[in-house]
Amino acid sequence: MSLDLNKIHPRHGTNSVKWEFIWRDEILEQGDHAHPSQGDQQILPMWVADMDFRCPEPVIEALHERVSHGLFGYSAPTDEYFSTIIDWTSSRYGWEIEKEWIKLTPGVVPAVHMLLQAFTSPGDKVLIQRPVYYPFSSAIENNGCEIVSNTLIYENGSYRMDFDDLAEKTADPAVKVAILCSPHNPVSRVWTYDELKQFGEICLANNVLVISDEIHCDLIFSGHQFVSFPTISEEFAQKSITCFAPSKTFNLAGLKNSNIIIPDPEIREKFEEVLFRNGLWGTNSFGIVATIAAYREGVPWLNEVMAYIEANYRFMKEYLAEHIPEIKLVEPEGTYLIWADCRELGLSPAERKKLILDVAGVYLDEGEMFGPEGEDFERFNIACPRPILEMALNRLKEAVRNYVPA
Ligand SMILES: Cc1ncc(COP(=O)(O)O)c(C=O)c1O
Structure with a gap:
């Protein structure tokens, strides 16, 4: 090509x-x-x-075909959609997921907002690693929570996590959720297995729920290996929520379609309640078509x-x-x-x-x-x-x- x-x-x-x-x-x-x-x-x-x-091109063709049909009533994902996501997650990140774990949202940013509504109350603290994608801060503040920054260390031209500071900050029982940006926007780090393991162990030990925003995970420079946070251990998978989307990977952000993966049934149920409370169901007809074509042929x-x-x-x-x-x-x-x-x-x-x-x-x-x-x-x-x-x-x-x- x-x-x-x-x-x-x-x-x-x-x-x-x-x-x-x-x-x-x-x-x-x-x-x-x-x-x-x-x-x-x-x-x-x-x-x-x-x-x-x-x-x-296969995405453009699939969308053309869908447009030519001319009927744009309500749409929901079918088995073909779910098996596409399951295959992609398995072949690209080595994570075997199940259909029931996949929740669709019109974007990762709305998902982060709703996850905070599900798992925090106003006044709680939410940990992020600044400098970081700014809508995380907005989501925390929009939901009446307080930002706690486990600021990244910048030394000799590169960034790393500050684990002592992370342990100290997550020990505060008011810190309910940590948002991991993996790979990290804007500092472009692809976190290693060891870094993610240490991050996850500290959050787990302090009962902090991890939201792992992995929207950039298909955009990896040569010589680096992406590790999906929930693949590190079963415990991590059960105490976290992972956000994926084809939007950055295939330039489809305007189609507003993302996949939020939640293995734990109780966590999932709480999130479903918030989706329900916001009247969110069904999805963008074009997002479904484009996602299938992109993951299958892109x-x-x-x-x-x-x-x-x-x-x-x-x-x-x-x-x-x-x-x-x-x-x-x-x-x-x-x-x-x-x-x-x-x-x-x-x-x-x-x-x-x-x-x-x-x-x-x-x-x-x-x-x-x-x-x-x-x-x-x-x-x-x-x-x-x-x-x-x-x-x-x-x-x-x-x-x-x-x-x-x-
Ligand atoms: C880390 C991160 N999360 C989420 C998004 C946007 O997500 P969405 O467009 O699905 O709401 C971006 C966009 O730049 C991003 O960098």
């Missing part, structure tokens, strides 16, 4: 959050994406985590896309070393999100935002969104055609060269 991943697919007019919207004062607004200082040049968005690549596409993303990373690393050595990248192990240490630019987060967005016209996710620990960083989404990446880096180079702080 040979995909033309260098091709730029304009995404305007498709309701694309990445290409047609911008956060201003905590509100997602439709933006014109006209570059303020460069006439009609568009802002290059490298923020929200979706890809600028067309999804696998692997050649995925392999090619991952190789391209790795090449994008190497290109970016070399480019920065040559032209903007002040920006240092944390070596990614998975995801397509690159965490960039910008301390040597010597700018405050506000000055950096001005430089990157207003002067260069590149829209990144600012590090501080992932927690105060991220304030010296920027997150780049490099799942884009190389010409876009190159254009963004050229703009940044010029902006850094010419920038004079006000």
Whole structure:
């Protein structure tokens, strides 16, 4: 298979959050994406985590066929759907799951919210490992709970977990749930078996329920091995909930379909009650069709896309070393999100935002969104055609060269 991943697919007019919207004062607004200082040049968005690549052709064909049918009444997953998820989980992660364990939700973020509604009460504490995917913090706060950060240790350009701190924090009986981000967004760590085992043992010893968000688990760089948290031991599987989705893997986020795996019947029942209380049943007709086609026929596409993303990373690393050595990248192990240490630019987060967005016209996710620990960083989404990446880096180079702080 040979995909033309260098091709730029304009995404305007498709309701694309990445290409047609911008956060201003905590509100997602439709933006014109006209570059303020460069006439009609568009802002290059490298923020929200979706890809600028067309999804696998078999998925597009399956959706076409479904659309041609012309009837879009209520849909629910059939046995074909469940066996697809079971086969994928077995062959990719070595985890044998059962149909009853699989609960569908319109996304992992809504699932995390509802899981917190099921397993915490307002005032409880929920542990996360900052810097981390910011909707975890929103989910905790939206449900009246308190954030406890078992902050990752950043040393010699890479991140690791702080197990002493984890043991101390989970010993607090108010900590009911820990949200694991595996692989970790934004620091791109693919946690090893030993790290996950230690994490799980500490949570288990302190009776802390683990929500393992594994949405990025198919996006692994060569030389690294993803381990699914519940496969480490039966006890871990019984005291955890694992969130999977084809959305990051195959660029299907807009289809709003994810799979929440809950082996323990009591935990499952509590979650089902919350789904019921929110009136959630059935699922998006297109999400079902796309998931089956992607998991059954999308692997050649995925392999090619991952190789391209790795090449994008190497290109970016070399480019920065040559032209903007002040920006240092944390070596990614998975995801397509690159965490960039910008301390040597010597700018405050506000000055950096001005430089990157207003002067260069590149829209990144600012590090501080992932927690105060991220304030010296920027997150780049490099799942884009190389010409876009190159254009963004050229703009940044010029902006850094010419920038004079006000
Ligand atoms: C760790 C993590 N979880 C969840 C999501 C989004 O999940 P969904 O679109 O299924 O709500 C993302 C998207 O970037 C993510 O990085």
